[in-house]
Amino acid sequence: MQPEIGKHPVEFYGHFHQNKSAVENGKETDHCPFIETTCKKRRKSEGESIGTCSVGYRGQGQTEFKPHCICPHRFETPEVLNEIESLFVDDGEYFVTPEVPLQGTSIDYVAGKRADDGSVIDFAGVEIQALDTTGSVWNHREAYFDDDLDMEAVSKNYGINWAMSLTKTMMQQAYKKGQTFGEWGENLIFLVQDVSIDYIRNNYDASGLRSIRKDDPVHFYSYRLDYNTETDDYEWTIDEKLSADIDGVTDMMVPPDDEAPPTRGEFCEAVEKRF
Known part of the structure; x- marks a missing residue:
């Protein structure tokens, strides 16, 4: 069963946002588990890692939000590349x-x-080919790591380009x-x-x-992003x-x-x- 998500980042540092301890560890070590090195998604102005792998989005005609991959390195896993x-x-x-x-x-x-x-x-x-966003998810990211703020309450000012x-x-x-x-x-x-x-x-x-x-x-x-209840994370599954x-x-x-x-x-x- 897929978890219910909304219009906000779904994954940080390779982990589902509800998997808070794994996300916090990823931020602390600045680690991307897909390429086994530092996170490559950085703020251009300050060089700080953003860490957002996918965001929730509901396109025209869709009934539910789905995770949309916005980082190409999210695909760079042996499971994906070995499929070829x-x-x-x-x-x-x-x-x-x-x-x-x-x-x-x-x-x-x-x-x-x-x-x-x-x-x-x-x-x-x-x-x-990952997806580009319009607007920014930085405020969502900041709210997520601030225990006093609610990520889901942040203004939804991003879209998919x-x-x-x-x-x-x-x-x-x-x-x-x-x-x-x-x-x-x-x-x-x-x-x-x-x-x-x-x-x-x-x-x-x-x-x-x-x-x-x-x-x-x-x-x-x-590929589609399927939720694994055992790992509490999303995984790629070949779709077509x-x-x-x-x-x-x-x-x-x-x-x-x-x-x-x-x-x-x-x-x-x-x-x-x-x-």
């Missing part, structure tokens, strides 16, 4: 190596199989880098959350998405493995035709609902 191994041939040793240069930028990871002499037998590019995270970032990379990997006869894999796939399906032409096919250049491994050709990727980059603007009365009703 099944894509490759049985021969050779499985490897995952970070930050490989490509076309003036880099691939987050390259995974594959290598021979005993170190030569690459088979490979795939791996890109991690879907366009920047997905269509302006992920799909642009999927198109450009996907063409290169397609020419090589290899795959480019995006590690995403189920809520991102839901958003694309609800707002763009996702008819090109299909059950995973090796001959498609672009793959999407969709999907793929698309370049035409399918292109369709997902084009926004739908603009809807007719609302009337003044309809707009005022929308404002009043926000009260």
